[in-house]
Amino acid sequence: xxxxxxxxxxxVALEPADPSRPxxxxxxxxxxxxxxxxxxxxxxxxxxxLPAWRVxxxxxxxxxxxxxxxxxxxxxxxxxxxxxxAYRPQTEQGADEFPKALAELRTQLSIAxxxxxxAGGSSGSMVAYEVAARAEVPIFAxxxxxxxxxxxxxxxxNERRYGVTFPWNDENRAVANHYDYVRRAAEIKVPxxxxxxxxxxIAIREPAELLHKESDAELVTIPGMRHELADAxxxxxxxxxxxxxxxxxxxxxxxQRHLG
Numbered sequence: 001x002x003x004x005x006x007x008x009x010x011x012v013a014l015e016p017a018d019p020s021r022p023x024x025x026x027x028x029x030x031x032x033x034x035x036x037x038x039x040x041x042x043x044x045x046x047x048x049x050l051p052a053w054r055v056x057x058x059x060x061x062x063x064x065x066x067x068x069x070x071x072x073x074x075x076x077x078x079x080x081x082x083x084x085x086a087y088r089p090q091t092e093q094g095a096d097e098f099p100k101a102l103a104e105l106r107t108q109l110s111i112a113x114x115x116x117x118x119a120g121g122s123s124g125s126m127v128a129y130e131v132a133a134r135a136e137v138p139i140f141a142x143x144x145x146x147x148x149x150x151x152x153x154x155x156x157x158n159e160r161r162y163g164v165t166f167p168w169n170d171e172n173r174a175v176a177n178h179y180d181y182v183r184r185a186a187e188i189k190v191p192x193x194x195x196x197x198x199x200x201x202i203a204i205r206e207p208a209e210l211l212h213k214e215s216d217a218e219l220v221t222i223p224g225m226r227h228e229l230a231d232a233x234x235x236x237x238x239x240x241x242x243x244x245x246x247x248x249x250x251x252x253x254x255x256q257r258h259l260g
Contacts (some may be wrong), residue, residue, distance in 0.1 A: 040234050063235075114138070116140065129188070
């Protein structure tokens with residue numbers, strides 16, 4: 001793994017199959033569930049053998065950019081208003097910083113000119129969705145794993161999971177409705193792959209199915225898989241789980257086709 005910072009964004013990069021000449025790039029954003037760092041995500045879905053750089057970015061407010069109070073502060077803020085204090089700032093900053101990070105990476109690594117691929121898992125999928133929708137950077141293909149396709153159902157799932165009532169108001173509801181990529185399906189204008197677990201929450205599975213029906217996005221359901229791609233705590237690089245291996249194989253298949 002090559003580690004570094006690009007325009008202030010921490011990353012881990014894996015070399016292409018042939019590192020002797022410039023190659024395309026696939027940008028990846030990790031989950032907040034395991035694997036929840038760029039190092040752990042690179043180990044879970046390395047996409048080995050692809051003729052492309054795979055660059056895994058650390059999400060804002062996590063890892064090497066953790067808040068002063070660490071994960072505890074992040075989850076305290078999320079418990080007050082996850083939409084306004086966690087999902088929105090993380091997604092907006094991740095999408096805002098990507099074009100500059102990519103431009104700097106082109107000077108740091110042997111990345112070929114031209115469109116890039118993108119991928120994201122869970123919370124990281126929101127960054128990937130937003131990058132694809134904004135189209136500020138040319139994208140050749142996008143993959144979304146255990147994706148947050150609609151934010152409102154995910155908030156409801158967290159209410160069930162933690163036994164809490166979310167404090168909805170006009171402002172946070174408008175923000176959550178903005179992150180509805182079924183409604184914004186027409187903005188995802190690149191070849192797309194949706195990978196979901198058979199046993200993931202309905203808040204993940206059903207919106208992905210709706211987006212599949214509203215667009216040309218391919219949908220793959222991994223039998224027996226839940227939400228995570230690594231064992232807890234998922235902060236360090238670790239051997240692939242069986243679920244991660246199957247997701248990795250789908251990403252390799254998908255990106256190999258569009259790289260070709």
